[in-house]
Amino acid sequence: MDRASRFIYAQSLPIEAARLAARVSDRSLVELQGDASDVRVRQMLGQLHLMAALASTVDARPDVARDHLAEATREAASLGDRADGGGFNGCCFGPTNVGLWKMSIAAEQGEYGRIIELSRTDPLAGAQGIESPTVVLVDIGRALADGGRRDSEALAAFIRAEQAAPVPFAINPLARDAVVTLAQPAQRRAIPDDLRLLAGRIGIDLDA
Structure with a gap:
């Protein structure tokens, strides 16, 4: 399976397969590191970190999830939001999307106060690529x-x-x-x- 296919495969896995999704995301992250100078690859890397963060949360590994989320946040701050809202391969990766995933992760953890905190500014205002x-x-x-x-x-x-x-x-x-x-x-x-x-x-x- 090539890297692009693995990325799509990781995206398609249901949340019930959290451990498998985390393993696939981790492998894809390793494989993509060699091309990390490419902005398109960095968008995929960021999105893979988000997917791994959610999967690790579901899999009851909060420390691993925290590390992935920190990496996604750092990458998003560097890249910014895509002008078209979608970015490469429809990743929609950027600070706006990271904020939305943080809310999903907080919901999975039952941290309702955190969701309210994150939603104080309209979290969907810059989310043109969110279907x-x-x-x-x-x-x-x-x-x-x-x-x-x-x-x-x-x-x-x-x-x-x-x-x-x-x-x-x-x-x-x-x-x-x-x-x-x-x-x-x-x-x-x-x-x-x-x-x-x-x-x-x-x-x-x-x-x-």
């Missing part, structure tokens, strides 16, 4: 809903996620669970119309 912001916005919504202190902000994040990609949002089990959970404290009062409408659009009857 769907749904996953990021669902993570933000879940973090805001944690503890029930920011339900209105959480609802706004979920509505934005649903507007950006209605079908992926509707079939996302984390999103559906979050909408139902958000309605539970509201039922002691009155369920906001926006929440009831959102639930209805994804096939959830809050009155059932």
